Amino acid sequence: MRIDDDGVGRGTTVAKTPTSADVAREAGVSQSTVSYVMSGKRPISEKTRQRVEDAIARLTYEPHAGARALAGHRTSTIAVVMPLRQASGAQRLMTFVEEITLAARARDHDVLLVTADEGPAGLRRVAGRSLCDAVVVMEVGSSDERVRLARSLALPVVFVGIPDDREGIHCLDFDFAGAGELLVAELAGLGHDTVDVLGWGDDVVAQDFNYVPRFAEGARRAAAAHGVELRWHEPDDERGREAVLDRVLGGARARSAAPGLVLTAAIPETLRALSERGLRPGRDVDVVALATDAEGEAYGLTAVPTEPRDVSRRVMERVFALVDRHGPSAGGAELVPARIVRRGSTRQA
Incomplete structure (x- = not known):
């Protein structure tokens, strides 16, 4: 040449x-x-x-994606609405996004991230500009203002969460109520008449995420069924956790009983605080948790795994069934069942 x-x-x-x-x-x-x-x-x-x-x-x-959209064809894109700033559970959310992305790529689709900060305007924008074939909405509130808009959109919208008003929408989530029930029942079965829940802090509760009241409902249901006193704590930071643990442990010593703890957030920090006090889960204190499988295995926790990958796979199955017009158009809620995995953080009954 x-x-x-x-x-x-x-x-x-x-x-x-x-x-x-x-x-x-x-x-x-x-x-x-x-x-x-x-x-x-x-x-x-x-x-x-x-x-x-x-x-x-x-x-x-x-x-060319733009040309196909202009021609009225599919965009081969799935929009995922998630918070830009995550109060907690960042790793859990990224597991969701990873699994959703893998499922999308398996169907030759791309993923468009949309910030939840836009509220209903974000949904309206991606639908109005034909930027995607379907929308997945994460971190759903109990009273979520995006639900009403979703009913009016021409493209499928699937919520990862169960809002209070769920009529006519597609929503799918882990059974948080069942998880709360299983964890409290586990401690009751070990002989605890008092169960202390170290729940989510005010930063999460204030955002009205639907899984918080659902988990609390299940925990209260189990406490009532087993005659257990349920005490709920919402520490916001390390100092708050330290104060809660001091109160819980002091009360347990006064009753000459080992405490029973349910953890939903700040798991490594709480376990470290117990260790600093010379307390070992499974020997001096019974600890159960709402955690991912990875967390449960890493810390040897008796836990109810939150199944983020299973939830994500089912969400995407619903999404593509709707995109391909094989799914139920009338909406409906689906829950991934809760299960408990026993490890060394609890004593044998």
Whole structure:
């Protein structure tokens, strides 16, 4: 190959980006057939569809997302609405996002992150501009103002959470009420007549996240069923946790009883505070927790795992069923059941 003075190689071939017309020629079909295969707007025989898909693979054809949106086709994008600033549970939320992204990519879809700070305006914007095929809304409030808007949108919206007003919307979440019930029942079964819950701090409670009252409802239900006194604490910071632990441990010593603790947040910090006081879970104190599987295994906790990956997979199954118009259009709520995994942080009954 000769290089001229202008630095351009003469006789070289510049690779051309394949177009839908190239795909049509390669597959031996019309360009409109290629369009119908990609959009799903008209039924195409399986044999013809396979020819087109094989041609797309051979040519490594990538349709332009903006052009497809303008043509009324799918955007191959799923929007995920999540808080920009996370009061707690950042790792849990990122596990959700990771699993949602994996499920989207498995279906050749991209993920568009939308900040929850925009409120209903964010939903209205992505729907009005046809930026996505569906929306997943995370960190749902008990009284969530986005619910009413979701009912009026033409594209599917799936809530990861169970708001109080759930009529006609699609929502899916972990069974937090069942988790609260299991954890309190576990301590009651170990002989505790008093259970102390170190719950979420005011920073989380103030945001009205729906899982907080649901967990509390289950815990209270179990306490009533087993005749257990339930004491709820909401420490905001390290100093607050220290003060709560001092009160709980002091009261337990006065009753000559080992304390029973339920942890929902700041798990490593609370375990460290117990260790600094010379207390070992499973020997001096019974500790159960609402945690991810990874946290439970890392700290040897008897725990109810929150199943973020299972929830995310089910959410995306619902999303694509709606996008493909195979899912129930009337809405509905689904809960991933709670289960308890026993480890060394509790004594044997």
